[in-house]
Amino acid sequence: MSSDRCKLDIVVERYDLDEFETLYDSVDDRLLSRWTGKDGTSSDGYRALTEWFNKRLLKTVYDENGRDTTGTRVESDYAVLTGDKELLREEVRDDLRASGINPEQVQQDMISWSTMRRHLNSCLDGEKQVGGADSDWEQRSVDIASKVAESKVKEALSSLDSAGTLPAGTRANVGVQILLGCPDCQTRIPFEDAVDRGYVCKDHFPVTMTAEGDD
């Protein structure tokens, strides 16, 4: 749908990730198949797919630099790199540097849950069939609302453009983001980030168990 390439597209190209895809035609093919569950297996949610993607990235970098990937190496390094244990993380980073890997670069190239969501819904224009257990329906209904808002804004821009009120306004990229605000303080956070971390405001909302294993 969108002709812009997102971060995920760029990372796939930069690291030749399609080259390493053996089960499916491409990374995109795998993501769509796993997301929709169309290959006959149960479907994965955004979080599981994001994790898969980032681990694949890590493994590719390890392979290229001759860092051992046997056993649970990639799994455990990934957990440490994305975890909140500062000292452990620095240790793994030093370890990576010793193998000729730039840990900051790799971490920068890891994608977020919301990038995965946008990639599947916008770049790939994917649609997940509503089946039995559809764990993503809340997010999808917010996505639909955003898409409707976006198209309404574009209509308005086109009219403002032809009226000369906002010349070339149609050239603008329109981004719609649903923000959740805390009623008790200034905290504002994108809807998907709140769902991802499990709370709206750390100080004024109950904090649930975060991120781990939603599927």
Ligand SMILES: [Zn+2]
């Ligand atoms: Zn994309």
Ligand SMILES: [Zn+2]
């Ligand atoms: Zn608050």
